[in-house]
Amino acid sequence: MEKLKLMSLYADFRKDLAFIERELEQSVDSSSPIIRQASLLLLRAGGKRIRPIFVILSSKFGDYSMEKVAKVAVSLELIHMASLVHDDVIDDSDKRRGFKTVKAKWDNRIAMYTGDYIFSRALMSIGEIEIREVHQLLAETMLEICKGEIIQIDFQKKVDQTFRDYLRRIKRKTALLLSSSCELGALVSNASPDVVRKLQRFGYFAGMAFQIVDDILDITSTDEKLGKPAGSDLLNGHLTLPTLYIKDEKEFQPFLQRSFDGTLTEEERAEMIKYIRKSGAIERAQRVSDLYLKKAIDELESLPEGEAKSALLKIAEFLGKRKY
């Protein structure tokens, strides 16, 4: 239902997205059966294709060229996919979006190399763009994402962390790639520097709002909708915004400890989720997301009106309020 709503927001750009989808399928069509199967598994598990749609919409503020846009969009979506495969190794996750992960279906080594392979495919795609800035920006983004992942390992199961630690982490985990999607989309279509900057900031703020909602949904949604157990973040040792607010509450401590040391029972998981939902932490986290969302929308204000701007606004609002 929710997914249908998102797709309806993409409706005007269906042709562009379909083209990118085909390019994505082609680019993982390896002669190695394992790589092909693993990549297609990832691709077909879907996802919201937010990076491609942000590239498309940002490109509309300049001289739109479907070909260039597709190369950038494919590259960014592949980088996103590759990082998911490697994340699943770190989190030892068996399921993502209801599908078995690569590391669960094969093993960690295959997951590592499938990720590497998809990264390389991403480079092949962007390699055809002849703008130096594009390559530098992409490399910097990847670098920051990697740093973020190491920091994420560092903070795993660590109770002693701040609001700022969390924000820095989600910036690298999500906001940067969305920000770069907008920036690169605008760059390849030669939008003016001012427009590039605004779109880049829009992507960043929308990304922050998006990730906070994602972290909220990990608690408020159902196992079925998530395609993995609710509360997975805690079970994987990651404190997120809602749980950061209550981590020091006495009643919450046993849940936290047992989540981190892997002894939480199924029953306790349900209790824990109930506890967090009642604590008010969800509402506080949602307010932070709303603030970021507002900042994102403010960036768009002075941009020229048109279907791209109105679609960006609607998608951002959807991402900040969504239920899946």
Added chain:
Amino acid sequence: MEKLKLMSLYADFRKDLAFIERELEQSVDSSSPIIRQASLLLLRAGGKRIRPIFVILSSKFGDYSMEKVAKVAVSLELIHMASLVHDDVIDDSDKRRGFKTVKAKWDNRIAMYTGDYIFSRALMSIGEIEIREVHQLLAETMLEICKGEIIQIDFQKKVDQTFRDYLRRIKRKTALLLSSSCELGALVSNASPDVVRKLQRFGYFAGMAFQIVDDILDITSTDEKLGKPAGSDLLNGHLTLPTLYIKDEKEFQPFLQRSFDGTLTEEERAEMIKYIRKSGAIERAQRVSDLYLKKAIDELESLPEGEAKSALLKIAEFLGKRKY
């Protein structure tokens, strides 16, 4: 001793190599302590810096620019380093060149992300080169290397494989990156297409010879010189050229089985190595390496004489005959 000899072959290019070494150190100087330590560990473990020297020497056949050469050389050496970190995860190796591996000192997850980080650094370095062909070639090379690594996993502990399977594997594992080092070095200095092609082929053949010698040394050298146990390839489940020749011999079968299933004792390892050394397989493998070496040298024949050509010849000969 042997290492000193190699360094003496590099003598005329000491300044260029020192510059590249500094750039390498700088480019892994991350603000994350784990990444910095892990990368420096790798960097200081040394290695022969064959990729950088091939880039330098190939560039001498065109308009040599130290700055461009350094960017390409740093990028290729980093890609090589990153692939080593990921290889150690696959092989579950605790030592490399006498140093603890990243996965042994920390864990597989840190090794995975250190590799990713170094890859990204490699892209940052090459990102400053404004030649489309360079980016495409690099992406293609990385893609083939990744494919090779998946195939390597596929063939692990598999007795049923051919001479051709082996050659295809070492092509992707080693020869391609050396071939691309020469090609990219020549490309960034605007050497003529004919020269680029010859250098590319030289790098490829030299790389094949080099890897075969590497596989021979795994059996003929000492644990101390290798910085890991002799016979590691078999213990990791990899058949190499010498062992391919004798894999079907009745007396060798128990060694092979026990190596692959991890039950080989220290005593049996010594016996096995003795058996292989006496079997004539080493000499057969060396002859194949010599053939590739000759092909490599033939490619250089028609290139203009000079210090670059003579250094390439000497280094190639050293690589094909070396004892470490």
